[in-house]
Amino acid sequence: MIVQLDDERERDWLAACRHGDSAACARVVHAYQDLALRTAFLLTNDRQAAEDVAQNAFLNAFRHLDRFDLDRPFRPWFLAILANEARMFLRSQRGRRQVPLDEASVDIRVEQADALLSRVIRDDERARVRAALGTLDEPFRTTIVLYYFNDLSIDEVAAATDTSPGTVKSRLYRGRQELRQALGGAEEPPPAPARQLSWRTSR
C-alpha cells in the first residue's frame, strides 16, 4: 500500500528527522518505502537493485534534508533523488557491458528485447509490462514511470529529471510509442497541434 501522508504530519516528521529524531526518520521510511521499492523496481526491473536503489535514495534524502524546503511536498523531491539513484545504477550496469557509448543503448535494447521477448511468451502480464518498460532508454523509462506511475506533473517530472517541460512532453510521447511497440500494440498517432494537446501542465 502506498501511504498518502497529510502535509502537516509529513512536515512534522521531516522536521524532527532533520533534527536527529531517529524515530521520525523511521516513520518517513515506513511511509515511503513501498512507493520507493515499487518505483525502483519499475525503473530497474531488478529486485535486488530496487532494494539498493531505494535504500540509497533514503540515505541521500536524509543526508540532504537540511537543504529541503519543508513547505514543499516531500514526495516529488524524494522521487527525484530515487530516479537519480536508479539512473546511476543503470549507468553502472551499462558500463559493465563495455559497449561503446554510442552503441550502448541500441545494443542493450536489442539484447534485452530478444531476451525479454522469450520471457514475454511465458511470463505473466506484469513481467511483460516491466520487460517492455526495460526496453526503453533510461530517460524515457524514468519519464514514463514518474508521470504515469508516480503521478507527478509535467513540471515535477521536469524538475526531477533536470530537464524542461517540453522535453518531458516529447519523452512521454516517444516513450509511449515505444512502450506500445514493445507490447505489440499499434503506434501512437503523431501529436496534434500544440493547442489541442491535453497535457497537464500542473496539478
Place this chain on the structure above:
Amino acid sequence: MTIADDRDIRIALTNASLDAPRVDLWERLEAPVAALTRRRRPPFRVLRALAAALALMLASGALLAVFSLAGDAPEQRGQQLNAVPDLVLTQSWDERSQANVLQGFLPRSRQLVTVLDGVNVSAEPVVSRDGRQLVYTGWEDIGDTRTVIVWALDSETLGVEWRVDIAAESIASLQNGPAMSTSVAVTGERVIVAHHRWETAEPVVIDQFARANGRKLGSTPVDFGGLLAGNVKLFAAPDDSEAVLLTDVWDVLHPSAEQVRTASVTFSLPDMREVTRILPEHPTPSDERFYTWDGRMTPDGRALYQLAGYGQGDTMAVVFFDLATGNVERVDLGFDSYTSFIYQHGVSHDGRQLYVLDPSSGELAIVDLQRRALQQSLLIDMSRVQASGGSWLGRVWGAVRGLVVQEASAKVYISGTLQLAPDGSRMYAVGVRGGAIEGEPRGVLVINTRTWQVDAHWLPDANPTQVLLGGDGRYLYVPTVDWGGSGDSALRVLDTASGAEVFATEGTGYGVSYSPAELYRATYGVSPAIRGVDVADLRRGSLAGDEPFATLSVSVSAAALVSGDPVTIEARYLDPADGNLVVEGEEGVRFDEPDHIRAVLSTGGSAEEDVTVVLGRAGYGTYRGATVLPRAGAWTVKVIAEREDEPSRYALVEDAVTIQPAIFGDDGRRYILSVSIDPAAPAPNQEVTARVAVVDAETGAPLPDGVFFQGGMPEHIDASFFLQEAGVTSRDLFPVRHGVYEGKVSFFSSGTWSVSANFPQDGRRSGSIPAGTVVVE
C-alpha cells in the same frame, strides 16, 4: 495487452510494480541514518560565520596568501634590527554589530583586547620595516556614506596613531555599482596607498602619507588610456627604491577571464616617477595569469609569486611574475588543485624556499623562490596519524559515521599556514581527516623536519582553522571552531614542549589570525626580532624558568570488547622529554595533581548519552576508573583534568574502545559475527560469495555443533555493506552449515566496505551488529 490510453498505462505500471520486493528498509537503514542524524551539520550561525569569514578572506585576498615562517638563521641575526611585539591578531565577524572586529591577543597578559570594532578591515595589515606600525585599510558605513579609510596602529600598544579617509561614496550607489579596491605599501618614511573604483576607466590613484602623522604628501594618478581597471596591488621594493603597481585591465564592461590583461607599472621612490610600464597587447591566457588580488615579493625583489590552481582542478602551481619583463612562469607542484583549500604553505627562515603541504596525503613540495624551480617533493610519514583508527571493529563504526563526516565537513577551509619552529626542527600544520575536498580539519600535526615524520598529533578532536607560532616558539596559538557541535570558536594555546593546553579563550569568532612577526617575514623576507624575546639566544626550556608541562595520556584496557565486558580507563602524566611516567620530586617537568579528573565516553550522539567515569588516584601521576558501557558502538574516550588555578587539560583517543553487541549462545558464552568474502580481494562489480560466521567472542572459534543462540538460530541473515561516499547494498545470507551464512554480492565501487548484520531473534530484530570489513580493489 495493448495500451489504448493513459489510463491503460497507469494500470499496467501499477500492476507491474506489485512484484517489487517487500522488505523493511528501516532495518537496514537504522544504523547509517542514526549515525547521520547524530552528526548533523553545525548550527546555522556557524555557516553564517563561515560565510562571513570566507567573504572576509576573499576581500582580503587571504585565500592564497603566502606567509612566512619563523626562523633564527644565524646569517639573519644582523638584519634583525627591527622588532615586533609577540602577539596574535584576529579579524572576525561580529554578529552583534554585523561588522568585522579586529582583536589582539596578548600572550603575556593572556588577554584578548578589541582593537577596532564596528569597522570593516578589508585586508591584513602591512607591518612597517621598523616593526613599529601596522597599517590597515578598510571602510566604515555611517548613514548612506561608505568611507574608505587607512589606519596606522602602534604595534606595541595597538592604539590608533592616525586615520585618514581616502574616499567616500554613497552606499546606495554601491548596490550595483563599482566598489573600491585598495592596497598599501609601507616604506621607511611613507605609507603609500593605491586605490581605484573597481571596473571603471577612472585612473588608479596612488596617495602618499607621512608615516609619522598621516599627513598627505602627494597623489599620483595612473591612467590606462581608457581601459577599465580592476583590482590593484601595490608592492615596495626591499630597498624602498621603487614601488610596483599591479592591476588587471580590460576593454569591455564585465569581461570574461579571456579578456583580461595584467598590467604592471614601476615607480621610483619617493618622487613617484614612472619608470616602466608593462601592458600586454593581448589578453593574458588564463594559464598564464598572475592574479592581482594576491602575491608576495621574492627575497631578491625581482619577481612576485603566488600559489594558484590551474586547469579544471588538476594542477597546483607556484606562479612567478617577473617584474622586469612581465613574463609569468609556472612551477607545477604535481598536486590536485581540487583540494587547494586544505593546502598550507610557508616560507623557510631565509626566505628562499616555499613549502606547500597537502595534509591529507602528506605530500610536501619545496620550491626554490630564487631559482623559480621545484627543488624537492617528498612524502611525509603520516602513519602516526593514520594508524590511530583503532581496531577493525572501530573502523566499521567509523566507516558508518564517515557517511556523515564527509557531508558535515564539505565546506571547511583552512586559511592558515605552516609554522616552522625557531630552531627549524619542527613544522606545525593543521591536520586533516579525510581526503580531497571533503577533508575536515583535525588537530595539529607536529612534523619532524629531520625525519619528515609526524611526531605528534595535538588537539586531535579540535577543528583548527590555522596554527600560529609565538615569536619565541614556545607557544602555539590554535584558533578553532567546533564544527560538529556548538559552533563555538576559541583561541587555544599549546605549550610546544609537551603539547599541553595551557590557556584557552573562547568566543573569538571565526576569522583570520596572524602575527606581526609573520607578516613581517612575509613582506620583507627576514625574521624580525621579537620584543622582549631574544630569538637568537633562544634555547628550548630555558625561557622564564618554565618547565614543560607533563603530558596527559589516556589508555583503555582493551580496544574491542563484547557487550557486558567492563572497560578500564587509565590516565597518566608523562614527562614529555622521555615519555615516562612522572615521578614524585622529579625536576625538569611541571606536574601538579589535578583537583578532579574524569573520563567522558561518547559514541558521537547527544551529550545525554555520554558516560562519565570519575577516575581515582592509582599512584603518582596515574588515575584509573572502570565502567560497563551501555551500548554497542565505537566509543571515544576524553579525559579531563581540572585544577582551580589552571585551564583544564584533556587527552582524547578516538574510537578507543568498540563494544560489539553480544549474542549469547545456549552454552552461556558470547558470540560475535565475522565476515569474509571469496575471492578475498575482488574487483568492483565482481560477484563474490559473502560469508558471515558466528565465532566465539573470546577465542574466535566457530560456533560449536550443538550450540545455538539463546533465541534460536536465524533462518537467514540480512547483511548490509556500507562504503562511505558510495552508499549501501544489502543481501540475504542463508545457512550453509551450522553458524555460517552465505550469499552472493557484488560491490559497485572499490574501497573498504564495512559490514553489519541484522536478523530476527525471539520475534524481534537483532539490531545492527558489526561483522567486519571487506576490501574491494
